[in-house]
Structure formats: structure tokens, C-alpha cells
Amino acid sequence: MPKVLDALTGLGRSSTLARKAAPESGELAPIWQPPVFVTCPGCERRATRRAWAESMYVCPNCGRYQPIGGYYRLSLILDHGTFRELDEKLEGSDPLDFPGYKEKLAKQTRKTGLSDAAIAATGKIEGMPAVVVVLDSHFFMGSMGTAVGEKVTRAIEYATNKKLPLIIFSASGGARMQEGILSLMQMAKTSAAIADFSAKGGLYISYLTHPTTGGVTASFASLGDIMLAEPGALIGFAGPRVIEQTIGEKLPAGFQRSEFQEEHGFVDAIVPRSEMKATLAQILRLHSKGGRRG
Amino acid sequence: MIKEVLRQIDDMDKELKALGEDRSAEVKQRRKQLEQARAELLEGCNSLSAADKVFLARHPHRPKIDEYIDALFTDFFVQRGDRQCKEDPSILGGIALYKGKPVTVIGHRKGNTLEENMKYNFGMPGPEGYRKALRMMKQAEKFGRPIITFIDTPGAYPGKEAEERGQGEAIARNLAEMSTLTVPVIAVVTGEGSSGGALALGVGNRVLMLENAIYSVLSPEGFASILWKDASRHEEACDVMKLTAQDLLNYKVIDEIIPEPLGGAQLDHQALFANVDAALERNLSQLSRLSGSALASQRHKKFRQMGEV
Numbered sequence: 001m002p003k004v005l006d007a008l009t010g011l012g013r014s015s016t017l018a019r020k021a022a023p024e025s026g027e028l029a030p031i032w033q034p035p036v037f038v039t040c041p042g043c044e045r046r047a048t049r050r051a052w053a054e055s056m057y058v059c060p061n062c063g064r065y066q067p068i069g070g071y072y073r074l075s076l077i078l079d080h081g082t083f084r085e086l087d088e089k090l091e092g093s094d095p096l097d098f099p100g101y102k103e104k105l106a107k108q109t110r111k112t113g114l115s116d117a118a119i120a121a122t123g124k125i126e127g128m129p130a131v132v133v134v135l136d137s138h139f140f141m142g143s144m145g146t147a148v149g150e151k152v153t154r155a156i157e158y159a160t161n162k163k164l165p166l167i168i169f170s171a172s173g174g175a176r177m178q179e180g181i182l183s184l185m186q187m188a189k190t191s192a193a194i195a196d197f198s199a200k201g202g203l204y205i206s207y208l209t210h211p212t213t214g215g216v217t218a219s220f221a222s223l224g225d226i227m228l229a230e231p232g233a234l235i236g237f238a239g240p241r242v243i244e245q246t247i248g249e250k251l252p253a254g255f256q257r258s259e260f261q262e263e264h265g266f267v268d269a270i271v272p273r274s275e276m277k278a279t280l281a282q283i284l285r286l287h288s289k290g291g292r293r294g
Numbered sequence: 295m296i297k298e299v300l301r302q303i304d305d306m307d308k309e310l311k312a313l314g315e316d317r318s319a320e321v322k323q324r325r326k327q328l329e330q331a332r333a334e335l336l337e338g339c340n341s342l343s344a345a346d347k348v349f350l351a352r353h354p355h356r357p358k359i360d361e362y363i364d365a366l367f368t369d370f371f372v373q374r375g376d377r378q379c380k381e382d383p384s385i386l387g388g389i390a391l392y393k394g395k396p397v398t399v400i401g402h403r404k405g406n407t408l409e410e411n412m413k414y415n416f417g418m419p420g421p422e423g424y425r426k427a428l429r430m431m432k433q434a435e436k437f438g439r440p441i442i443t444f445i446d447t448p449g450a451y452p453g454k455e456a457e458e459r460g461q462g463e464a465i466a467r468n469l470a471e472m473s474t475l476t477v478p479v480i481a482v483v484t485g486e487g488s489s490g491g492a493l494a495l496g497v498g499n500r501v502l503m504l505e506n507a508i509y510s511v512l513s514p515e516g517f518a519s520i521l522w523k524d525a526s527r528h529e530e531a532c533d534v535m536k537l538t539a540q541d542l543l544n545y546k547v548i549d550e551i552i553p554e555p556l557g558g559a560q561l562d563h564q565a566l567f568a569n570v571d572a573a574l575e576r577n578l579s580q581l582s583r584l585s586g587s588a589l590a591s592q593r594h595k596k597f598r599q600m601g602e603v
Contacts, residue, residue, distance in 0.1 A: 090603055095545070096536050146601030153598070175489075175511050177521050180535050181547050184511040185600035187490060188497050191466055192473035192594050199474065215511075217462030218450075218490040223470055237462035237490070238452030242516075246452050256457055266460050 017083040020071035020113075025053060040064055056273045065210060065232055065273065069112075070119035070134035073169060077132070077277045078123035086122060086131070087154055091115035092147035094178070101178040104140075114139045116147035117172070120155035122164070126281035128288060130167055131159040135216070137171040137209075144216055145176030149186025152220060156193040165203040165284055170221035174214020174239075187219035194223045203287045205280065208235050208258070208267070222266070226283055229258035229267045296346035296558070299335050303557065306332045336556040342506065344532035347539075348514060350506040351486045355560035357567070359386050359401035359444050362484070365567040366574065367392050367399060373430055379459070382423035384415045384451070385495075387430045389439070393575065398434035400427050400495060401444030404485075418451035421464035424494050428468050431475060440478040440578055443495040448513055450491030465494040472497035473594055476586030480577055482570065483507045483539075483548070488516075499584075499593050500577045501547070503539040504566075505554040509547070510537035547600065550577070 018025070036049040042064035052059075056076060057066040074083060092115070094101045109115060117139040122131050133155045135142040144152075152168070159166040175183035194204060206224025210233035217237050229235060236256035244251055254260055261267045271279045306328050313321050342350070350356070363370050367390035375381040387400035404410075404417035419427075427443075434441045450461055472479065481498035487509035503509060512520070514532045519525040542548045552573045555562040581589065 093603060095601060096534070098534060146603055149601055150603040177511065177517060179601070180511050181509060181537065181542060182545060182601040184489065184493055185547060185597065187466075188469050188473065188493060188597045189600055191469035192497070192597050195470040195473050196594065198470075215490055218465035218494075219469060220466070222460075222463040222466035236457050237450065237465070238457065242452045243454060243457065247454055251454070255454075264458050264460070266463055 016085075017071060017075050017078070021069070021075035024057070024069055024072035025075055040066075058273055065230055067137045067171065067210060069138060070114070070136035070169075073134050074119065074121055074123070074132060076273075077125055077280060078121070079125065079127065082122075082124040082129075084122050086120040086158060087151050089115065090147060090151050090154075092145055095146060095182050096178070096180050098178040098180070104178070108139050112136065112138045116140075116145070116151070117142045118148040118151040120151050120158075122158075125277060125284060128165075128281065128284040130165045130280075130284065131155050131162075132167045132169070134169040135171045137173075137211070140176060141173035142171045142216075143173045143176040143183075144186050144190075144219075145179035145183050146186060148176070149183070149189050152186075152190050153193045156190070156197050156220075159202060160193075160197045160200055163200075163202070165205070165287065166197065167205045167207060167280060168220060168224075169207045169209055170212040170216050171209045172212055172214065172216035172221075174216060183215065187215045190220040191223060194220050198223075198225070203284075205283055207271075207276075207280075208261075209233050211235070213237065213239055227267045228269055228271050228279065229261060231258055231270050231272055233258045235261050235266075296339065296342055296349055299339060300557065303332055303335055303561075306335075339557045344508075344535070344538050345514075345529045347506045348486075348508055348532050348537070350558040350560070351508045353558060353560045354406075356485055357559055357563050358406060359403050359446065359484075361563065362401070362444055362567070362570065363390065363399055365563070366571055367397070370399070374426070376422045376425035377429060378422070378425060380422050382420050382426060383413060384417055384419040384447075385423035385427055387427060392440075392442070392578070396437070396439050398430050398439050398441045399444070400430055400441065401484075402447040402492075402495070404446060415451055417447045418449060419447070419491065420451050420453065420456040421459045421461045424450075424464040424468050427495060428464075428471055431472065431479075435475050435477050438477060440480070440581070441475070441498075442574065442578075443479070443481045443498065445481060445483045445487045445492045445495055445509075446485030446507075447488060447491050448486060449489040449516075450494070465490045468494040469497055473597065474590050475593070476590050478578060478581035478584070478589055479593065480574065480581070482552070482574075483509050486513070488513045497593065497597065499581050499589055499596070500549045502550045502552055502573055502577065503542060503548045504552050504559060504570075505539055506558055507539060508537040509539075509542055510535050 037046040039046045040059040043062035045061040047060045057068050120133045205226045208229040212235045258270050370390040372388040386403040402417040403414045405414040479498040481496045481501045483503040514528040515525045518527040518531040539551045555565045559566040
């Protein structure tokens with residue numbers, strides 16, 4: 001009875017993802033709950049939580065993009081019942097014995113329910129299998145320490161071995177300061193993994209979301225075969241404050257935003273959240289037939 | 295503080311020089327006195343704090359890339375430009391002979407005078423510098439030349455044009471491409487190795503580091519300002535960042551420490567060059583026995599293991 005078993009497995013997987021994405025998707029909220037209003041930090045106008053969820057956390061009033069959690073994002077793109085998490089238990093450590101860091105990590109875990117800032121999974125997008133990694137900016141600003149570097153690298157290696165396409169959603173403040181030089185080395189580690197994946201003919205779609213900066217920009221996030229970005233995301237190596245201090249002048253509006261990166265030739269397309277799944281599926285389809293590996 | 299010790303040594307050196315060649319007993323004794331005191335002071339430099347090492351790593355008289363090239367290589371031919379838009383002088387590189395064999399040499403260039411510092415942007419490259427370096431490395435691979443890099447930079451330049459031309463992409467591309475090179479790559483951290491701007495020349499089969507050099511995710515000042523919103527706490531940052539050669543050897547981020555003369559490389563360039571030369575020759579001869587694919591795979595594995603959870 002393989003079919004029944006498949007369905008049951010799928011049920012388990014979809015409910016796991018649904019549960020993990022629930023705080024944002026609102027799926028588990030009782031229908032009789034009074035409307036909760038959420039204020040947009042951009043236009044400062046309010047909308048109901050339901051309206052926010054329906055627009056995938058793009059402000060219903062002004063169109064500003066709010067950061068979303070990793071599991072919620074996965075729930076928006078993966079086909080029902082196909083989610084399977086990779087290295088779920090892999091968590092951060094304190095390699096340099098940095099004062100106060102262990103406590104901070106524990107606090108971030110309590111706050112977000114995440115073991116560190118990266119989530120990796122396999123699943124299908126419109127029926128096409130892929131490995132998907134999401135950096136969650138709610139955990140330590142999505143910064144990359146050894147746990148993020150290791151999880152991203154393992155996901156890339158998994159995609160290499162299974163000959164699956166790779167999609168990485170980046171959102172990061174850069175290197176995790178508290179893990180010092182070892183954070184820096186994660187840039188080399190992840191980039192080398194991408195180089196190997198690429199040499200073996202793998203398709204890597206890099207999807208930049210707000211904000212992608214520092215060591216993540218200067219490693220795997222910039223190495224996609226296809227580069228996508230969410231509208232209005234801050235994407236750069238140095239942060240705007242550092243640049244302004246260095247050059248002693250104010251930066252123009254829109255500097256380092258997605259649209260700026262597209263204009264300067266570093267992004268193939270700016271893709272709204274509402275078209276995220278369809279665009280990914282289109283690119284996967286374009287690589288699924290013909291070509292050297294077809 | 296090493297700063298105070300160096301000032302005293304400097305005073306003694308001045309006095310010794312002023313004494314000149316006078317052979318009178320009085321002067322002889324004073325000279326002996328001074329030399330003994332100097333030696334004792336240097337002996338005290340045996341165990342330096344992290345902040346002391348940061349000071350030495352940035353010392354204005356520490357040898358720079360062009361001096362290393364003059365001392366260790368012959369027939370240096372400078373290569374310029376990224377073949378896309380410009381020449382970035384904050385990276386110096388080209389082809390040279392090492393022990394009679396051709397190699398590609400690349401390093402951050404800070405300059406020795408303020409004028410030079412400005413011209414070379416204090417050793418802070420833009421994307422063009424990294425693209426030039428990558429171009430030279432790919433060419434070295436084509437002609438089967440080993441690559442030797444010298445790292446000494448406060449970081450990649452955080453400027454407007456640098457961002458417009460893709461500073462992040464340029465560094466990322468170097469990291470990815472360097473990991474696949476089929477020729478020996480030896481990286482030597484000679485001064486300050488700060489952030490991705492240093493690592494972009496640092497993906498080597500061997501990473502060597504001078505005894506008083508530093509290598510870190512960010513400058514101590516930047517670190518303190520990000521973490522504690524207070525750049526003045528940089529000395530405190532030096533201690534917790536684990537940026538000394540001894541720390542990094544423990545974490546297996548580097549493979550070997552190259553000893554410096556007591557009191558720092560700036561006191562005796564020739565002694566330092568001899569140590570660097572010995573380390574380079576030994577490592578290069580070990581690596582030269584490996585095949586191209588073995589070199590790429592050794593390098594890949596080496597960085598794969600860093601911060602393995």
C-alpha cells in the first residue's frame with residue numbers, strides 16, 4: 001500500500017511545516033479570534049494581521065516588504081506535503097569562548113524557536129525537487145557563524161550528491177562577530193562548496209532578501225547562476241553607515257537597494273513575493289530539459 | 295606596552311649612533327651598558343599582548359609588499375589592470391622568479407609614506423583590485439606557476455564606487471575560484487589581515503602567518519563599534535577576538551607561524567626575510583610534489599574543516 005503510506009508521510013511533513021510556519025501564516029489561529037492590528041514601520045498605517053498574511057507580509061497600504069521567517073517562506077514555495085528538513089538539530093556553538101555569547105544564543109533560540117539562523121530543506125516546487133536554504137533574519141540578524149556556514153555547506157553538498165537544483169534565500173547582517181575568525185572562514189568554506197557544486201553542473205538560484213550584507217554578500221549569496229532579489233532589499237558588502245562615515249557624505253536614496261543592484265548588473269530580476277514560487281518554478285523548468293545534463 | 299619599549303629602544307639606538315666610533319674607555323662602557331639594556335628590553339618582548347601585536351602588525355616601518363618582492367624574488371614583472379575598467383594600485387602583483395622558477399606574486403600594497411598611503415588607498419582594494427588578482431591567479435594556473443600572496447590590509451574599501459561595482463561579488467568570486475586552482479597557493483599574512491578583504495587573497499594550500507601579524511573578521515575598532523557601539527573599546531576587543539598567530543594556529547586557521555626578530559619585524563628586515571624565505575621554500579617544495587587535482591582537493595578539504603560542527 002505505498003500510496004497510503006506516501007499520503008501519510010506527506011501529511012506528516014505538511015503538518016510539520018504548517019505548525020512551524022503558523023506564527024506568521026495564521027493558519028492555526030481560531031476563526032473567532034478578534035482581529036489583531038499590525039502597524040507598518042514604513043507608512044505607520046495599520047492593517048489586520050489577516051490582511052498582512054494574505055499579502056505575504058507586504059504592507060497592504062504602502063507595499064513595503066516586511067521580513068518573514070524561514071519556515072513561513074518555505075511554506076509559501078514548497079508543494080504541499082513535500083517539505084523535509086535537513087540537519088534540523090544542527091545548532092550553534094561558542095568556538096572562541098566569547099564572553100556572554102552562549103547566553104545570547106540561548107536567548108535567540110527561545111525568542112525564535114530556531115537552532116541558528118539557517119534552515120535547510122528539500123521539497124518540490126510545482127512538482128520539481130530542489131534543495132532550499134533560508135536564512136532567517138530574526139535569529140541574530142541572520143549572521144553567519146559556524147552553524148550557518150556548516151548548514152549551508154552541508155545543504156550544498158547534499159544538492160551536489162543528489163544532483164538537485166539549489167535555491168538559497170539570503171538575509172544577513174554579515175559575519176557573526178562573536179565567532180570571530182571562524183565566521184570569516186565560513187565565507188571560504190561555503191564559496192568553495194558552491195564552486196564544486198557549480199563545476200559538477202548544478203543549478204544555483206540565489207534569492208537576495210532584506211538585508212543581505214557583509215560576509216554573506218561576499219560569499220555564496222553573490223555566486224548564483226541566477227540572481228534574484230526581493231523589491232527594496234538592502235544588498236551590499238559594506239553597510240550604508242560605514243560607507244557614509246568613510247566618504248564623509250550622505251548616500252543617495254535607493255543606494256544598495258535591489259533596484260540599484262539590478263541597474264548595476266548584479267541581479268537578473270527583481271521578483272515580488274507574490275511571484276516568488278511561479279518564478280522559481282519557471283527557472284527550474286527552463287533547466288529541467290535539454291542542455292548538457294538534460 | 296610595546297609602544298613604550300620601542301620608544302626606549304629607539305632612544306638607545308640614537309644614543310649608540312651618536313657615540314660613533316669613539317674608542318675611549320668611557321664610551322666603550324656606555325656602549326656596553328646601552329647594548330645590555332637594549333637586549334634586556336627586547337628579551338621582555340617575548341610575550342606580547344594581543345593589543346601589542348595589533349600595534350606591531352600596523353607599525354609604519356614593518357616591511358611592505360614591495361620590500362618582500364625585492365628581497366625574495368628576482369625579475370619581477372608588474373601586471374596591471376583588471377581588463378574590465380581600471381587598475382587598482384592597492385594590490386601589487388605580477389610574475390617573478392623564486393629560486394629561479396617562475397611564480398605569480400600578489401599582495402596588498404599600503405605604501406611607506408603618507409603620499410604613497412593615499413595613492414594606494416592604505417591597502418584597501420576595490421573590486422577591481424580583487425578582479426585583477428583573480429585574473430593573475432587564473433593566468434598562473436594556465437602557465438602552471440605557483441601563487442604566493444602577501445596579506446596586509448585593513449579591509450576591502452567601503453566606498454561608494456566599490457559598492458556600485460560589486461565589492462561583495464568580487465570577493466565571493468575570488469573565494470570560489472581560488473578554491474579550485476590546480477597550482478600551489480601559499481598565503482602569507484604579513485601585517486593586518488582584516489575581514490573578507492584579506493581572505494580574498496587567502497584561500498591557500500598553506501596559510502602562513504608572521505609571529506606578530508593579526509588576522510580577524512574585522513578590525514578591533516570596527517568590532518568594538520559593531521558589538522558594543524563604542525570603537526574606543528578596541529583594546530578590549532583585541533583580547534576577545536583571538537586574532538594573534540598563536541590563537542589562529544590553535545584553531546587550525548593557519549598552518550605555520552613565521553618567527554619575527556624580537557621586538558617586531560620592523561627592527562630587522564633582513565632577519566625577517568630570511569625566516570620568510572625558509573618557510574616559503576620548504577612549503578613550496580612540499581606542495582610542488584602534489585598533482586593539480588590533489589592541490590585543489592587539499593585546499594578544498596582544508597577550508598571545509600574550518601568550524602565544522
